[in-house]
Amino acid sequence: MRYGTVLLILGVLLCMASLTMLPPMGISLWEGDGEHMPFLISFLLLVAIGGFLWSTYRDEPRELRLRDGFLVVAAMWIVMGMAAALPLTLARNPALSFTDAVFETVSGLTTTGATTIIGLDTLPSSILYYRQQLQWLGGMGIIVLAVAVLPMLRIGGMQLYRAETPGPMKDTKLTPRITETAKALWYIYLVITVLCALSYWVAGMSVFDAIGHAFSTLSTGGFSTHDASLSYFHSPLIEFVSIVFMAVSGINFSLHFLAWRRLSVRVYLEDPEVQTYFFVLGMGALASTVVLFFTNIYDGVFESFRFGLFQVVSCITTTGYTTASFYTWPAMLPPLLLILGMMGACGGSTAGGLKSLRVLMLYRQSLREIGRLIHPNAHIPIKIGGTRLSGRMVDSVWGFFFFYVVSYIVLGLMMTATGLDITSAFAAVGTSIANLGPGLGDVGPNFTVVSDAGKWICAFAMILGRLEIFTVLVLFTPAFWRQ
Amino acid sequence: MKIIILGAGQVGTSAAASLSREDNDITVVDLDAMKLRELQDRLDLRTVQGFGSYPSVLERAGAQDADLLVALTNNDETNMTACQVAYALYKTPKRIARVRAREYLDHPDLFGDQAVPIDVLISPEQIVTEHIQRLIEYPGALQVLDFADGRVRMVAVRTYADGPLVGHQLSELRRHMPSDVDTRVAAVYRRDKPIIPEGDTVIEAGDEVFFIAARNDIRTVMRELRRLGEPAKRIVIAGGGNIGQALAKALENRYYVKLIERDREHARRIAEGLEKAIVLVGDCADEDLLREENIDQTDVYCALTNDDEANILSSLLGKRMGAGKVMTLINRPAYVDLVEASAIDIAISPQQVTIGALLTHVRRGDLVRVHSLRRGAAEAIEAVAHGDSRSSKVVGRTIQDIELPPGTTIGGIVRGEQVLMAHHDLQVEAGDHLLLFVVDKRCIGDIENLFQPSPTFL
Numbered sequence: 001m002r003y004g005t006v007l008l009i010l011g012v013l014l015c016m017a018s019l020t021m022l023p024p025m026g027i028s029l030w031e032g033d034g035e036h037m038p039f040l041i042s043f044l045l046l047v048a049i050g051g052f053l054w055s056t057y058r059d060e061p062r063e064l065r066l067r068d069g070f071l072v073v074a075a076m077w078i079v080m081g082m083a084a085a086l087p088l089t090l091a092r093n094p095a096l097s098f099t100d101a102v103f104e105t106v107s108g109l110t111t112t113g114a115t116t117i118i119g120l121d122t123l124p125s126s127i128l129y130y131r132q133q134l135q136w137l138g139g140m141g142i143i144v145l146a147v148a149v150l151p152m153l154r155i156g157g158m159q160l161y162r163a164e165t166p167g168p169m170k171d172t173k174l175t176p177r178i179t180e181t182a183k184a185l186w187y188i189y190l191v192i193t194v195l196c197a198l199s200y201w202v203a204g205m206s207v208f209d210a211i212g213h214a215f216s217t218l219s220t221g222g223f224s225t226h227d228a229s230l231s232y233f234h235s236p237l238i239e240f241v242s243i244v245f246m247a248v249s250g251i252n253f254s255l256h257f258l259a260w261r262r263l264s265v266r267v268y269l270e271d272p273e274v275q276t277y278f279f280v281l282g283m284g285a286l287a288s289t290v291v292l293f294f295t296n297i298y299d300g301v302f303e304s305f306r307f308g309l310f311q312v313v314s315c316i317t318t319t320g321y322t323t324a325s326f327y328t329w330p331a332m333l334p335p336l337l338l339i340l341g342m343m344g345a346c347g348g349s350t351a352g353g354l355k356s357l358r359v360l361m362l363y364r365q366s367l368r369e370i371g372r373l374i375h376p377n378a379h380i381p382i383k384i385g386g387t388r389l390s391g392r393m394v395d396s397v398w399g400f401f402f403f404y405v406v407s408y409i410v411l412g413l414m415m416t417a418t419g420l421d422i423t424s425a426f427a428a429v430g431t432s433i434a435n436l437g438p439g440l441g442d443v444g445p446n447f448t449v450v451s452d453a454g455k456w457i458c459a460f461a462m463i464l465g466r467l468e469i470f471t472v473l474v475l476f477t478p479a480f481w482r483q
Numbered sequence: 484m485k486i487i488i489l490g491a492g493q494v495g496t497s498a499a500a501s502l503s504r505e506d507n508d509i510t511v512v513d514l515d516a517m518k519l520r521e522l523q524d525r526l527d528l529r530t531v532q533g534f535g536s537y538p539s540v541l542e543r544a545g546a547q548d549a550d551l552l553v554a555l556t557n558n559d560e561t562n563m564t565a566c567q568v569a570y571a572l573y574k575t576p577k578r579i580a581r582v583r584a585r586e587y588l589d590h591p592d593l594f595g596d597q598a599v600p601i602d603v604l605i606s607p608e609q610i611v612t613e614h615i616q617r618l619i620e621y622p623g624a625l626q627v628l629d630f631a632d633g634r635v636r637m638v639a640v641r642t643y644a645d646g647p648l649v650g651h652q653l654s655e656l657r658r659h660m661p662s663d664v665d666t667r668v669a670a671v672y673r674r675d676k677p678i679i680p681e682g683d684t685v686i687e688a689g690d691e692v693f694f695i696a697a698r699n700d701i702r703t704v705m706r707e708l709r710r711l712g713e714p715a716k717r718i719v720i721a722g723g724g725n726i727g728q729a730l731a732k733a734l735e736n737r738y739y740v741k742l743i744e745r746d747r748e749h750a751r752r753i754a755e756g757l758e759k760a761i762v763l764v765g766d767c768a769d770e771d772l773l774r775e776e777n778i779d780q781t782d783v784y785c786a787l788t789n790d791d792e793a794n795i796l797s798s799l800l801g802k803r804m805g806a807g808k809v810m811t812l813i814n815r816p817a818y819v820d821l822v823e824a825s826a827i828d829i830a831i832s833p834q835q836v837t838i839g840a841l842l843t844h845v846r847r848g849d850l851v852r853v854h855s856l857r858r859g860a861a862e863a864i865e866a867v868a869h870g871d872s873r874s875s876k877v878v879g880r881t882i883q884d885i886e887l888p889p890g891t892t893i894g895g896i897v898r899g900e901q902v903l904m905a906h907h908d909l910q911v912e913a914g915d916h917l918l919l920f921v922v923d924k925r926c927i928g929d930i931e932n933l934f935q936p937s938p939t940f941l
Contacts, residue, residue, distance in 0.1 A: 066524065154527060176485070176508035176529040176545075390516070 001483065002068055004060035009072050009153070010079065011053025013146055017080060018046035020137060021087065028126035035124045038090035046083055064156025070474050072156075073143055073163035077463050080142060081106040084134060091127055094119070099452045106459040108134030109142075110466035111350060113222025113320040113437030114458070116447045120227050125208065128225045132212040138466070139219025139350040140189045140253075141165065148182035157182070163471045167252070167347020167355055168397055174257050188256050189350075193218045196245040203237045217245045220351045222320030222437040231323040236306060239323060243313045250277065250317035250345030272385040273346050273357040277316075280356065284312040284340050288333055295330045316340040318352040320437020327444030334440050338427060341436035342408075352435025352465050354404060360384060361397045403469050408433055411461050418454040428454070432461035484508070484845055485549045487575075489535035489565055490556035491518045493814055494581065494607050497834035498553065498841050501859055503528045505927070507845065510544045513556075536565035538572055546573040553841065554580040559587060563599050570600035579603040579844060583725070603844055607837040608725040614836045615726075615810060616733055618829060619783055622712045622808065623705060625691065625829060628854045630865045630918055631897040637669060637695050637854075637863050637918070643709040644688040654682035659707055666696040666704045667904040669894040669920035670861070677861070677922040679892060693856075693863075695894035695918055697902045712807070715782035719743065719806070721767035721797055722788030723753045726812065726833075730785065735760040741776060743767045767797040770804070779805030787812045795822060802826040816858065835859065846927070848934035851916060862927065864919045865897075866934045868911050876933050877917070883907040888929040890922035 025039035064072065081102055088094070088101035096104065100116045107114045108131055120128065137145070143164040147157040157178040174181045197214035201207060209225055216223045226232035230242055248256075251274055258267045268274050288308030289301070298304045307324050314321045315337040327334050344353015364382045371380050382389045408429060415425035424441035428450060431439040442449045450458065464472050474480050484507045488495050491513035499522065503509045509528035512535045513519050519530035533540030535556055546552070552569045554562035562580040569575040580601045587593060594601045617627035617636075626639040642649050648656055653668055660666070668680040672691040678684060686692065686708070696704050705711060716739060720727050723744030731742045731753075740760035744750040747764050754762040765772040767786065778784065784806040786794035791813050798809040803826070810829045813819050819830045835855050842853040842862070852865035872879025876886070882893055882905050893905040897916040903909060911917065921930060 158523070158527065173523075173529045176510050176527075178527055180508070 001071070001481065002061070002065070004057045005062065005064060006068050006071050006075070007053050008057035008060045008062070009064070009156070010075060011050045011055075011057065012150060012152065013072075013076050013142070014046050014050030014079070014083070015054060016050075016146055016150065017083070017142065018043050018050060020084075020133065021046070023133065024087070024126045024130040027129050028124065031125050033124035033126055035087075035091050035093070035126050038087040039126070039130075041090060042083070042086040045086065049083075062152055062155060064159050066159055067480065069156060069159025069163050070471050070480075073160055074463075074467060074472050074475055076143060077109070077467060080109060081459065081463065084109065087130060088127070091124075093122075093124060094127070097452075099455050103447065103455040103459050104131070105134060106462050107437075108221065108223060109138035110435050110462040111135050111138050111216075111219045111221035111318070111352065112432060112435045112462045112465075113216065114431060114439070114443075114447050115223065116450075116455070118227065118446065118448060120225060129208075129212060131223050132215040132221075132225070135219045135221030135223050136193070136215035137219075139221060139249075140186055144182045145186060148179060148186050151179070154179055164467065165348065166352070166466075166468050167349075168358055168361070168393065168400075169347060172254060172348075174254055184257055185253050188253055188260065189218060192245070192248060192256070196241070199241045199245070200238065203241050204235055205233065205238065213242070214245075217242060217319065217321075218249050218350065220246060220249050220317045220319040220345075220349070220435075222314070222318075224321065229322045230310075239306065239310050242321060243310055246313050246317045246319050246321075247281070249319075250349050250351045252346040252348035253350075254348050255346075270385070272360060273355075276360045277346050277356040280340070280343065280359075281312060281316050284316060284336065285309045287336065288312055288329075291331050291333055292329070297329065311337060312340065315436060316343070316351075317345045317349075318434055318436045320431075322438055325444065327438065327440045338430055338436070338440060342430055342434040344434060352433075354401070354434075357384075358397050358400065361389065361394060362401060364389075365394050365398070400469065403473060404433070407461070407464055407469060411457055414457055415454055418451045418457070420450065420454065424449075428458055429461050432458040433465040435462060435465050484551060485545065486510070486551045486553060486845070487512065487541070487544045487546060487549045487569075489513075489552070489554045489562065490581075491515065491522055491530075492555065492557060493834065494837055495553075495555040496522060498555065498838060499528060500526055501834075501838050501855070502841070502845060505845075510549075512540060512544050534561075536561050536568055538568055541565070541569060541573065546575055549573070549575050551575070551577045551579065551845065554578070556581075559584050563587075563601065566601045567599055570596070577602050577844060579605060579841065581605055581607065583608065603840075605837070605840045607833060608729060610840060611726050611812075611831065611833045611836050612729040612733060615730055615785060615787075615831060618810065618831075619715055619718065619734065619738075621701060621705065622715055622782070623709055626693075626856065628852075628863055630695075630852055630863075631902070631916055634698055634900075635695060635895060635897055635902050635918065636698055636701055637693055637894065637920075638701055638705065639691055639693050639856075640705055640708050642686055642688055642690045642692055645710040646686075646706075646708040648707040649686050649688050649709075651686065652682065653680055653684045653686065656704075656707060660703060664696070664700045664703050665904045666694050666700065667894045669693045669695055669863070669892050669918075670922060672857070677890065679890065679922070693920060695904070713782075715807070717741075717777075717781045718783045718785065719773075719776065719778065719781045719801070721784070721786045721794070722812075723749060723762070724787065724789055727785075727787045728753055728756065730787070731757055731760045743772070743776075768793060768800060770800065773801060773804055781805075782807040784809045785812075786810070789814075791815050791818050795827070798827050799825070802828075819858070832858075847931040850934075860922075860924055862921045862924055864921060864930065866917050866919060866930070868913060868915045868917060868934065871913060875913075877911050878913045878915075879911065881908050881910050885911070885933070887933075888921075888923075888926035891926060891930065892920050894918045894920055 021039045021043035025036050028036035085101040085105040089098050094117050141164045143160050147153045174184050193214050197210045200210035212225045289305045292304035292308050310323050311326045318341050344355050345351035347355040347357045368380045412426040412429045415429050424443050427440035428443045488499050488511045499511050503526050512531045516532050523530045531544040552575045554565045559582045566578040566580050582604050624638050628637040670693045671678045671680050718738045718740050720742045731740050734740050743763045750762050750764045784801040786798045794811045798811040802809045808828045811827050813830050819832050822830050839854040849867040854863040868877045895918045896903045
């Protein structure tokens with residue numbers, strides 16, 4: 001382990017992160033809401049710490065080894081979770097404790113979208129904007145952004161990229177150069193965000209709401225600038241725009257890149273992961289519409305479909321917008337929606353969860369086991385999209401799945417120990433680890449009832465989920481720290 | 484430049500490594516997923532797994548907008564087909580391929596846009612063989628680099644206290660030599676640090692001096708820098724692979740050549756292909772065999788098997804037992820550093836010898852030859868000056884007026900059949916070939932700009 005190099009890169013990253021304090025500060029000054037000081041203080045502090053690390057370790061070698069990459073990424077997310085919480089603690093409105101501020105920040109950066117703030121509609125614009133911006137930055141990833149803009153990360157960039165990008169296919173590069181790949185991803189992300197904001201604006205949102213919601217839609221985060229989330233607008237058109245862009249954000253961004261390169265939508269239709277994703281999405285929408293219609297929650301098929309589809313898309317992409325209190329819906333719908341969220345959308349997208357491709361791989365692998373029982377001598381390869389999966393890939397997916405479940409159970413039990421009932425406790429951990437947002441039971445609307453200890457557990461679960469477990473868990477093994 | 488490299492073997496890997504360090508987008512294609520994974524972990528490039536000549540694989544590797552295809556797989560036919568596919572389907576502008584079989588190489592008409600569209604054929608074994616052959620020709624030389632089809636050569640020598648010029652200024656060099664012999668010192672390395680040679684630079688014993696001279700004058704100049712040994716007569720080659728065989732064939736008429744090969748069956752085939760050289764069956768690290776074959780009388784011992792460790796050990800043994808000079812083929816760059824200060828006289832790194840042939844075609848501007856030196860840190864370049872005094876930054880100017888990047892020297896100029904040494908008042912004409920020595924590879928971009936006629940004037 002080369003701590004000098006790790007600290008040097010952390011220093012540079014913190015300096016870069018300090019710039020994110022400037023836009024909300026500008027908004028605060030523009031609006032005159034009096035909350036510019038917290039941002040200024042945070043900016044100066046980040047610059048000071050980052051600059052100190054940068055200048056102290058500037059002579060260290062800049063080449064990152066595989067192991068250092070994990071440490072940099074995990075440390076950056078933890079440090080950012082704390083540092084970016086500063087403005088929220090320092091602000092007078094909302095008056096948040098440090099724990100609440102960290103919870104809110106981590107929930108934002110990991111694009112979870114769970115909140116402890118009630119009364120969003122009365123908050124100053126700068127704070128509201130800051131929350132939305134956190135989600136947007138966390139969506140494509142702060143590290144990926146750093147790899148795109150900092151030439152010094154050219155050498156170790158791949159290690160960092162791999163430790164932060166979600167999905168089982170971490171080695172696929174869009175372009176030969178890692179910086180170019182990172183840039184391409186951010187350009188696509190930016191362009192779709194602009195399209196989304198325009199669409200929201202045309203559909204009737206104010207400019208501020210349109211930009212804010214575009215940020216949290218594209219990042220599949222789910223923060224809103226209103227307590228009532230998207231139901232504040234009472235507009236089927238806005239909900240439709242939201243459904244389209246959430247669904248788009250749940251698709252692998254490499255496919256967006258290819259579609260744009262080849263100017264064709266065929267790449268989406270031919271992709272086995274997208275097929276799975278839309279199949280599950282369609283089944284979920286069908287089930288919720290049918291249940292909602294026959295239990296007479298909403299009037300008529302159209303209304304049932306409107307609310308059912310919205311909630312299914314919002315959950316499967318792990319966005320977590322709500323147009324209805326779905327945790328009070330009848331029958332199996334609440335747990336179904338939570339489970340859809342834990343399954344998640346596509347790898348390489350901004351969504352959380354297990355990812356469709358992994359589910360597909362596990363499914364095919366399980367089918368193979370059945371096939372082997374019937375034909376003990378058969379050689380049955382696991383194929384996805386016509387190409388055979390290597391044994392290593394299948395192994396790593398099973399390993400991931402095991403740790404995903406174990407983390408869920410262990411953290412769920414710890415959560416129960418903090419005093420929540422079982423449903424709420426496991427829903428809170430599930431929604432955190434999947435980066436979804438809303439839970440069930442007591443944590444359905446928000447996380448205000450959760451104790452401080454519980455909030456720290458959830459914040460940890462969110463980072464665990466965002467970095468796909470291994471990047472964080474590897475730091476807990478003694479072998480990692482052995483020289 | 485966007486470059487696709489087919490084959491992640493030794494040559495492919497080292498080409499990818501040195502090209503990706505410059506401003507190139509590299510995609511490597513190979514069948515072996517493990518090899519590719521390792522490569523991608525180490526270097527900033529993209530990898531594609533698949534069979535290099537299949538259109539679907541080339542397409543995934545981005546053949547549509549690639550500028551250069553370098554086919555370096557082990558299979559001649561794959562390389563040739565890949566070039567044909569890239570040319571026919573994707574109009575890849577430039578195609579370089581490794582072709583080894585004499586059967587193909589003996590028919591130059593085969594390679595053209597009408598038949599097999601390969602622009603440049605490279606054969607790493609042949610390049611390495613010629614490299615060793617030149618080193619044997621000049622005992623005492625560390626490197627011998629050809630320019631202008633071998634009419635001019637750049638030679639690297641380690642100076643010894645017994646050379647007449649050692650301890651004197653460079654400007655005295657001309658006074659020592661006959662009037663018709665001219666030379667130019669391009670660079671001096673002292674304790675591995677480059678020194679830009681001026682007239683008043685004093686040569687010390689132990690310096691590594693790069694000089695340029697016409698082919699026939701090289702011995703005369705070398706004699707000024709060190710005592711020249713007797714020309715080599717007896718040569719022992721260990722290893723009967725492609726390089727060993729080709730070298731034995733090239734040398735057997737002028738020297739006494741013995742070749743040691745371990746495999747009896749293979750040794751028989753080699754012996755059938757050679758006229759005079761003696762093929763011995765045995766282990767090159769076998770002390771008795773070496774003694775039996777008079778290793779102590781041998782002038783040059785070349786260890787050329789494809790096993791680095793065996794080469795190093797047998798060279799050390801040969802040197803200990805009295806061989807005059809040992810040359811060792813070493814693939815791993817780390818080993819080259821390791822043996823630098825040992826008993827081994829010359830470590831030959833096939834990658835470094837071959838990479839120049841590729842760099843020649845990757846660089847912008849009209850370059851005829853590029854030689855990579857000192858583990859890729861420095862380069863010797865033969866560049867053609869085009870345009871006229873208005874459009875070119877070189878043509879029409881005298882040597883001293885050309886704005887060279889720091890650490891770069893012009894050693895000489897080849898004008899038609901004439902070889903001119905670069906004196907400060909020499910004027911460059913259009914069509915001249917300039918021989919440059921670049922100490923710091925980071926300046927390569929400036930040199931490329933220098934030799935590209937500015938489009939605004941065209």
